Amino acid sequence: MILNRFEWTVAKRYLLPGRGEAFIALVAGISLVAVALGVAALVVVMSVMNGFRAELLDKIVGLNGHAIIQAYGGRLDNWEQVLKDVRATPGVVKASPLIEQPLLTTFNGRVEAILVRGQTAPDIAAMKSKVISGSMDAITPDSGMVAIGARLAESLGARVGDSITVINPTGRDTPFGTVPRQVAYQVGAIFEVGIYDYDNAFVIMPIADAQTLLLTGDSIGMIEVKTDNADKAAEMLAPLGKKLAGQATITDWKTINAQLFDALAVDRVVTFVVLSLIVLVASFNILSSLIMLVRAKTRDIAIMRTMGASRRSIMKIFLTIGAVIGSLGTGAGLVLGFVFLFYRQNVLNFVQMVTGQQLWDPKIRFLTELPSRSDPVEVIGIVAMALGLSFVFTLFPAFKAASTDPVQVLRYE
Structure with missing residues (x-):
């Protein structure tokens, strides 16, 4: 929509109403602020939810792999051959033996439920970046x-x-019954994955030490698999599943965490719809402000029509006014949203300090910090929706202004 000099001059004049039209200017300003807040809310919330899902996926998959091959009964005896078959499967980039068993631990009279993980030396070394105290180099077989x-x-x-x-x-059987096995280990490193459930339960040790602790001999419990495409892990491992039928089962990360990620997907859609109502309400404000502007400028419109202004020119003037309000609001909302995202953790800490409430509890949120990851396609969609609604709600007052009959308006002038 290209405006000539006359149309643009009138549009600029109407965007800045005079003294007698302060109320119209107030409504237009409220419309602009409402659009900005709606866009900012959508950008912030959707980016945080995307970041939450992405961070959660990265941490879960980074620690547990894309799929788990777990033996029936918890013991995979011929695991060396199975491991070779897994590594020979197209698309598999890494496969590691793993032992994982829930147990108990005590220290100074305190008892906690734990999840013992027996891992290979390369997998333990890969955790070095997560260490906050001590060193993973100390975690070696038979080191205790x-x-x-x-x-x-x-x-x-x-x-x-x-x-x-x-x-x-389980321990060992004795003439006096089963005696629980108690083994003392020295803490060589303390790590933080960033997922509360993992940081609150995991005890990592060499796989040989885990076999000794659990009295499993040379057998393992499962094989951790990583592929070159996490979303197609189940399809890549499907041929292997037929070979292992009756011996082990293959479960990909989507199945293991299905309930969590399904809930996130539903929450994401519902949140987008609810927050979109803010932009919708703001668009109604644009509609009402333009209707009031048209009524206030009816005489001016009639005069412009008698001086030769076409209906098309009048319509373009009011469409431009609505588009400018929507565009400014959308632009301000984007800036506000990204500034908020940049300082999100500081804002969260400030709100928690003022209210005295812990708004981001790692026990509930899984992650220790508020994440964020903006999707360019999603941001473009939010901008398109805001501009589209602003344009649609501008059409009626623009048509109303263009249909003004100068004869009826100026009859008694």
Whole structure:
């Protein structure tokens, strides 16, 4: 829509109403602010939800792989052959043996439920970037050293160098019954993955030490698999599943975390729809302000029509006014949204300090910090929706102004 000099001059004049039209200007200003707030809210919330899903996926998949091959009964005896078959499967980039078993640990009279993870040396070394105290280099077979999560360390009151006792309830059979197996391990490292459930439960040790603790001999519990495409992990491993039928089951990350990610997807859609109502209400404000402007300028419109202005020119003038209000509001909303996202953690900490409430509880949110990841396509969609609604709600007052009959308006002038 290209405006000539006359149309643009009139549009600029109407965008800045005179003294007698202060109320119209107020309504237009409220419309602009409402559009900005609606766009900002959508950008912030959708980016945070995208970041939450992406961070959660990265941390879960980064620690547990894209799929798990788990033996029936919890023991995979011929795991070396299965491991070779897995590594030979097209699309598989990494496969590692793994032992994972829920147990108990005690320290200074405190007892906590834990999840013992027996991992290979390369997998333990890959955790170095997560260490906040100690060193993963100390976690070697037969060293008696383990790494524990940061939240677990807090719960136990344990630090690097302290000795914790891991209890295996199955233990050994004796003439007096089954005696739980208790093994002392020294804390060699404390790590923080960023997911509360993991940091509150994981105790990582070499796989050989885990086999000794659990009395499983040379067998393992599962094989962790990573592929070159996480979304197609189940399809890539489907041929292998037929080979392992009756011996083990293959579960991909989507199935393991289906409930969590389905809930996130539903919440994401519902949140987008609800917040879109803010932009819708703002568009109604644009409609009402333009209707009032048309009524206030009826005489001016009639005069312009008698001086030769076409209906098309009048319509373009009012469409431009609505588009400018919508565009300014959308632009301001984008700036406000991205500024808020940049300082999101500071804003969250400030609100928590003022209210005295913990708004981001890691026990509930899984992650320790407020994440954010903006999707350019989604941001473009939000902008298109805001501009589209602003344009649609401008059409009626523009048509109304263009249909003004100068004869009827100026009859008694």
